[in-house]
Amino acid sequence: MTSLDQDSQKSAARVGLTSDTLRIHGGKPLRGRIEVRGAKNLVTKAMVAALLGDSPSTLKGVPEISDVHVVKGLLEAHGVRVDASEPGVLQLDPTNVVSAHFAEINAHAGSSRIPILFCGPLLHQLGEAFIPDLGGCKIGDRPIDFHLDALRALGATVEKLDDGIHLTAPNGLTGAHIELPFPSVGATEQVLLSAVRARGTTELKNAAIEPEIMDLIAILQKMGAIISVEPNRVIVIEGVEKLRGYLHTAIFDRNEAASWAAAALATGGDITVGGAEQQELMTFLNVYRKVGGEFDVLEDGIRFWHPGGPLAPVQIETDVHPGFMTDWQQPMVVALTQADGVSVVHETVYENRFGFTDALNEMGAHIVVHKDGIASITRRVPRRKLEQAAVVTGPTPLHAADVRVPDLRGGFSHLIAALAADGSSTISNVGIIARGYELFLDKLAQLGAEYEVVAPSA
Ligand code: UD1
Numbered sequence: 201m202t203s204l205d206q207d208s209q210k211s212a213a214r215v216g217l218t219s220d221t222l223r224i225h226g227g228k229p230l231r232g233r234i235e236v237r238g239a240k241n242l243v244t245k246a247m248v249a250a251l252l253g254d255s256p257s258t259l260k261g262v263p264e265i266s267d268v269h270v271v272k273g274l275l276e277a278h279g280v281r282v283d284a285s286e287p288g289v290l291q292l293d294p295t296n297v298v299s300a301h302f303a304e305i306n307a308h309a310g311s312s313r314i315p316i317l318f319c320g321p322l323l324h325q326l327g328e329a330f331i332p333d334l335g336g337c338k339i340g341d342r343p344i345d346f347h348l349d350a351l352r353a354l355g356a357t358v359e360k361l362d363d364g365i366h367l368t369a370p371n372g373l374t375g376a377h378i379e380l381p382f383p384s385v386g387a388t389e390q391v392l393l394s395a396v397r398a399r400g401t402t403e404l405k406n407a408a409i410e411p412e413i414m415d416l417i418a419i420l421q422k423m424g425a426i427i428s429v430e431p432n433r434v435i436v437i438e439g440v441e442k443l444r445g446y447l448h449t450a451i452f453d454r455n456e457a458a459s460w461a462a463a464a465l466a467t468g469g470d471i472t473v474g475g476a477e478q479q480e481l482m483t484f485l486n487v488y489r490k491v492g493g494e495f496d497v498l499e500d501g502i503r504f505w506h507p508g509g510p511l512a513p514v515q516i517e518t519d520v521h522p523g524f525m526t527d528w529q530q531p532m533v534v535a536l537t538q539a540d541g542v543s544v545v546h547e548t549v550y551e552n553r554f555g556f557t558d559a560l561n562e563m564g565a566h567i568v569v570h571k572d573g574i575a576s577i578t579r580r581v582p583r584r585k586l587e588q589a590a591v592v593t594g595p596t597p598l599h600a601a602d603v604r605v606p607d608l609r610g611g612f613s614h615l616i617a618a619l620a621a622d623g624s625s626t627i628s629n630v631g632i633i634a635r636g637y638e639l640f641l642d643k644l645a646q647l648g649a650e651y652e653v654v655a656p657s658a
Contacts, residue, residue, distance in 0.1 A: 552588075
């Protein structure tokens with residue numbers, strides 16, 4: 201069994217899935233309404249932020265996804281009391297934080313990259329932190345050099361061990377001038393979570409400004425932090441000695457919303473995504489409209505549908521916010537297989553995020569991945585070495601196939617493709633999808649999808 205299979209099974213078990221293989225009977229439009237709750241990319245970080253307070257925090261809008269269970273386990277291993285008194289609400293009490301055993305941290309961390317964000321809070325609380333080797337989706341190298349460089353700049357000593365890293369800061373952290381080589385989401389969060397309680401002021405240049413980061417800053421401000429977001433990706437953090445707990449409702453999951461929107465388009469369906477908001481999806485909505493999808497912004501969500509007739513091909517460049525997010529690319533590619541002509545998707549954030557297209561080609565799509573990108577004079581962002589491009593020629597009818605989920609967003613795109621395809625497909629490792637898509641089987645049922653959970657073989 202590979203580590204991906206193990207991650208999938210653990211992830212499935214965490215959210216109560218009895219098997220991580222599905223049989224999908226496709227070719228039927230998805231129709232109906234589902235709800236999205238708090239964003240995976242905020243909730244997990246907000247849970248870590250609770251570690252910085254000297255009193256309990258309450259987080260609302262928490263989705264039932266396995267990454268939340270991973271962070272809960274990690275927090276509990278460090279002595280944080282985590283209570284879920286009602287669905288979607290977590291109480292996090294950090295008043296008795298202790299060091300955790302390496303093996304215990306490792307046991308929880310396997311499938312997530314969140315442990316790296318424990319560095320700053322643990323350094324403030326305990327003067328040291330053990331961080332195991334990181335998992336997360338296998339999309340490129342996903343190094344942590346920006347994180348470690350930032351922590352060193354703030355005064356931490358980093359020691360590499362065989363199975364992780366050990367950080368110390370016996371004299372506490374001190375404010376610094378830091379410039380990120382790329383506006384990394386994780387590294388920006390690392391600096392925020394480490395600098396809020398450092399001595400003095402930190403100036404972070406080339407920071408990421410994703411909506412989930414703004415929500416994290418709002419949480420930290422509620423806790424007593426002084427953080428200003430200045431023009432041109434500069435964030436200034438004036439360190440404070442103490443922070444208190446927070447009460448916060450997480451921003452909605454714009455990646456989940458975009459995924460269901462793409463599912464509506466790819467299956468010729470009509471899905472209302474309750475809880476989705478326009479502002480955080482504006483770039484996605486523009487592309488959706490150019491492809492030929494329709495949407496209506498409602499008071500409590502957004503309705504997405506395929507209005508009939510041919511879809512149009514588009515050129516997309518993934519980018520940092522406010523650009524077209526890399527996590528939207530995979531589900532949209534499935535819809536683009538049904539567009540009338542040639543679409544080009546440039547991936548500029550990760551170096552290996554088109555692996556999922558092999559399975560789509562097996563299902564009848566015509567997608568050619570250019571591993572070194574494609575030169576174009578109309579490029580909006582400067583070329584990065586790692587960039588790749590996928591050329592999607594459509595429309596191609598999709599047919600059923602047996603596929604194995606490679607990563608979170610790629611996996612959801614396989615699910616959409618199987619739902620759009622004629623015939624019955626088997627999808628294994630769907631536990632990976634449970635890392636970030638809340639109750640996706642229930643939602644599929646609500647939308648009229650036909651599927652069976654395949655019983656695990658003995
Ligand atoms: C987060 C999101 C993920 C999203 C991504 C980009 C979470 C849990 N995940 O991932 O859904 O796709 O932002 O919006 O919030 N890099 C380095 N060195 C580092 C850190 C990053 O080279 O130390 C590179 C990465 O390899 C990648 C790029 O920077 O090429 C962007 O990564 P980053 O923004 O850090 O993504 P994550 O925070 O891991």
